[in-house]
Amino acid sequence: MSSTLADNLNLDTRRRFLGMSAAFFSAIGAAMMVIPIFQYLWPRQESAGEGGARSMKFPAGEVPIGDAKFIRFLNKPAVVIRPNEQELVALSVVCTHLGCVVKWDEKSNELRCPCHGARFDTSGTVLGGPAPAPLPSFSARIEDEYIIIEEV
Numbered sequence: 001m002s003s004t005l006a007d008n009l010n011l012d013t014r015r016r017f018l019g020m021s022a023a024f025f026s027a028i029g030a031a032m033m034v035i036p037i038f039q040y041l042w043p044r045q046e047s048a049g050e051g052g053a054r055s056m057k058f059p060a061g062e063v064p065i066g067d068a069k070f071i072r073f074l075n076k077p078a079v080v081i082r083p084n085e086q087e088l089v090a091l092s093v094v095c096t097h098l099g100c101v102v103k104w105d106e107k108s109n110e111l112r113c114p115c116h117g118a119r120f121d122t123s124g125t126v127l128g129g130p131a132p133a134p135l136p137s138f139s140a141r142i143e144d145e146y147i148i149i150e151e152v
């Protein structure tokens, strides 16, 4: 049985289609491996927005003792923490390692970076992980039932 020209064209077209499909799916597979590596190396940072004022004021009741309130201050994410009745701290929450936003962990009384595991105490001091420096702090005080945060 001899093959016709139409059969040869059909076979050639199928081979080309399979080759292109393999290349397409290989490219998708490579992208799926490379994108997480880039996200790890250059984590997303909060974009600048509201909160660029040099000071801010809000009712003290918004931060109960033992709790924290996330704010935007100087166009960056920040947190106000009242670890106990005497202490009040305001810190940047931009991790000093690669700029991820750290989260407040109420149970351990620490700020923890979800990206690479840096840990900070309530004064911003590095407790562990790859962060090279403490979290920058701001001046924070309570005056007439209001919390006032100012640039240091």
Ligand code: FES
Residues within 6 Å of the ligand: 043, 095, 096, 097, 098, 099, 100, 113, 114, 115, 116, 117, 118, 129, 130, 131
């Ligand atoms: S960005 Fe790497 S530990 Fe926070």
